[in-house]
Amino acid sequence: MACTSNEKKQTSPNILIILSDDQGWGDLSFTGNPNLQTPNIDKLGVDGISFDRFYVSPVCSPTRAEMLTGRYHLRGGVSGTSSGQERLDLDEVTFAEVLQKAGYVTGAFGKWHNGMQYPYHPNARGFDEFYGFCSGHWGNYFSPPLEHNGKPIQGEGFLANDFTSKAMAFIEENKDHPFLVYLPLNTPHSPMQVPDRWYNSFADKDLDSLVNGEDPEFTKAALAMCENIDWNVGRIMDQLKSLNLEENTLVIYFSDNGPNSFRWNGGMKGRKGSTDEGGVRSPFFMQWKGTIPGGGVIQEISGAIDLFPTLIDMLGLAHKSVKPFDGISLKPLIFKEAKNWDDRIIYRHWNNRTSLRTQDYLLDHEGALFDMNNDPYQQNPIQDQKPEVTKKLRSAKEEWEGEMSDELASNGKNRPFTLGAPGAIYTQIPARDGTAHGQIQRSNRFPNDSFFTNWVSLQDSITWDVEVLEAGKYNVELYYTCPEKDIGATFRLQVGKDFLDGKVDLAHDPPLKGMENDRVKRMESYVKDFKAMPLGEINLAKGEATLSMKVLKIPGSQVMDLRLIVFTKTN
Numbered sequence: 001m002a003c004t005s006n007e008k009k010q011t012s013p014n015i016l017i018i019l020s021d022d023q024g025w026g027d028l029s030f031t032g033n034p035n036l037q038t039p040n041i042d043k044l045g046v047d048g049i050s051f052d053r054f055y056v057s058p059v060c061s062p063t064r065a066e067m068l069t070g071r072y073h074l075r076g077g078v079s080g081t082s083s084g085q086e087r088l089d090l091d092e093v094t095f096a097e098v099l100q101k102a103g104y105v106t107g108a109f110g111k112w113h114n115g116m117q118y119p120y121h122p123n124a125r126g127f128d129e130f131y132g133f134c135s136g137h138w139g140n141y142f143s144p145p146l147e148h149n150g151k152p153i154q155g156e157g158f159l160a161n162d163f164t165s166k167a168m169a170f171i172e173e174n175k176d177h178p179f180l181v182y183l184p185l186n187t188p189h190s191p192m193q194v195p196d197r198w199y200n201s202f203a204d205k206d207l208d209s210l211v212n213g214e215d216p217e218f219t220k221a222a223l224a225m226c227e228n229i230d231w232n233v234g235r236i237m238d239q240l241k242s243l244n245l246e247e248n249t250l251v252i253y254f255s256d257n258g259p260n261s262f263r264w265n266g267g268m269k270g271r272k273g274s275t276d277e278g279g280v281r282s283p284f285f286m287q288w289k290g291t292i293p294g295g296g297v298i299q300e301i302s303g304a305i306d307l308f309p310t311l312i313d314m315l316g317l318a319h320k321s322v323k324p325f326d327g328i329s330l331k332p333l334i335f336k337e338a339k340n341w342d343d344r345i346i347y348r349h350w351n352n353r354t355s356l357r358t359q360d361y362l363l364d365h366e367g368a369l370f371d372m373n374n375d376p377y378q379q380n381p382i383q384d385q386k387p388e389v390t391k392k393l394r395s396a397k398e399e400w401e402g403e404m405s406d407e408l409a410s411n412g413k414n415r416p417f418t419l420g421a422p423g424a425i426y427t428q429i430p431a432r433d434g435t436a437h438g439q440i441q442r443s444n445r446f447p448n449d450s451f452f453t454n455w456v457s458l459q460d461s462i463t464w465d466v467e468v469l470e471a472g473k474y475n476v477e478l479y480y481t482c483p484e485k486d487i488g489a490t491f492r493l494q495v496g497k498d499f500l501d502g503k504v505d506l507a508h509d510p511p512l513k514g515m516e517n518d519r520v521k522r523m524e525s526y527v528k529d530f531k532a533m534p535l536g537e538i539n540l541a542k543g544e545a546t547l548s549m550k551v552l553k554i555p556g557s558q559v560m561d562l563r564l565i566v567f568t569k570t571n
């Protein structure tokens with residue numbers, strides 16, 4: 001094929017990927033929501049192109065894994081969203097690694113959610129720079145504890161603003177060099193916290209187009225969070241313009257799953273967590289001023305699995321994937337070069353449910369068939385009228401499920417939490433990943449940003465299955481709280497045969513927080529300002545071991561509340 005004009009242009013454009021969290025397809029003025037205004041995000045779809053039927057997974061970690069690898073999440077060992085199941089297998093390659101090798105400087109700012117401990121950590125998956133948090137849920141959005149390249153630090157201000165500001169600083173610093181900025185914002189995921197500046201215009205608003213089961217107060221908070229995202233998108237796009245980088249930057253915007261509540265979503269069935277259309281359809285905009293003609297709407301189905309193959313195709317990178325992509329390059333659609341675009345199947349899976357989508361049909365998790373052109377709300381199943389199509393798609397689904405379950409099984413289920421990996425200075429081992437024994441309780445049934453509490457008996461302990469990847473000396477710190485009346489407990493932290501004894505000497509008893517910023521009541525754990533307690537240095541042997549915390553003496557009524565253990569390499 002002849003060289004088209006776009007291929008002669010800049011071959012190493014900067015790449016900015018903005019990913020929102022739990023923002024539904026309908027949470028934009030672009031898609032017709034009458035209740036909010038998102039002019040800056042909408043502009044990406046007007047000045048760039050918009051993919052009308054772009055599919056992600058029903059929840060966070062799977063979508064992120066699929067975007068990073070171009071492969072279905074189950075192939076990469078991502079089978080859940082917490083307790084280590086969110087980790088992306090180490091033999092998977094991310095597009096960030098490919099860009100890094102091609103000379104890009106790379107930074108991720110926000111919620112990672114594909115593994116916390118190095119080498120699952122973003123710094124080991126292709127990102128030179130990481131600022132944010134690795135869990136799927138964070139308990140407070142106002143200046144909470146975060147990490148910078150593994151090191152615990154304190155955030156500055158409202159998280160979505162903070163992440164965007166850090167990304168902008170990175171862009172400023174690297175404006176003369178090809179950069180990849182991945183900005184996975186943490187909103188409008190719960191907790192439903194948003195500054196007054198964005199909430200006030202919703203506080204007394206009468207919402208239009210209410211749907212069954214909708215909680216208007218939740219919707220108001222979610223939409224205010226979306227308008228805040230829009231403000232941040234405006235800031236970063238203004239920056240690109242003022243740095244004269246607009247024509248040299250490919251900007252992508254999408255969300256990681258359907259809306260996290262019942263609210264207007266174009267009438268589609270299903271929300272976050274569902275494999276129906278509303279749970280997996282996301283907006284997808286791609287802007288590259290001067291290269292991609294603006295205003296186009298692509299009707300062909302596509303998904304997060306297509307991002308990696310599309311990027312390397314558009315950038316002309318010679319990446320030979322060791323493992324086959326499930327996604328395909330969308331470049332021919334983007335540049336209107338597609339002659340005979342074949343129909344395809346895109347699978348969506350969560351919670352033992354699989355649905356699939358072709359250009360015209362949706363086969364739902366129960367095997368019912370829907371004509372999505374004439375019945376976009378999935379109201380009239382047509383499997384009886386279309387036996388041939390149904391048979392073909394049901395058998396494709398069965399085959400895919402079998403393949404995924406074989407692949408997941410062959411990956412090995414035993415993935416201890418990695419500790420002290422070569423190349424890592426810090427290893428964070430949070431309460432999230434631990435198992436409590438005896439009377440110790442988790443502060444909430446959702447592990448994400450929880451802590452251990454009610455440690456009251458000599459028989460109680462906490463354990464983690466770990467694998468020390470590199471023998472050596474590590475400084476250990478615990479993040480704890482303990483009221484004055486209970487100080488004095490002694491305890492032992494042990495990894496295999498090595499141990500450190502400690503004593504809770506200093507009282508630190510801050511109140512639970514988070515509720516003061518919540519616009520609606522949360523399901524997840526409240527948080528506290530935990531304090532670091534230095535425990536000293538431990539010498540760790542290489543290999544798999546149990547990391548345990550056991551109590552030796554309890555002079556008061558409890559040992560401590562425990563949030564996190566941090567190991568810092570000292571040699």
Ligand SMILES: [Ca+2]
Nearest residue numbers: 021022060256
């Ligand atoms: Ca999400």
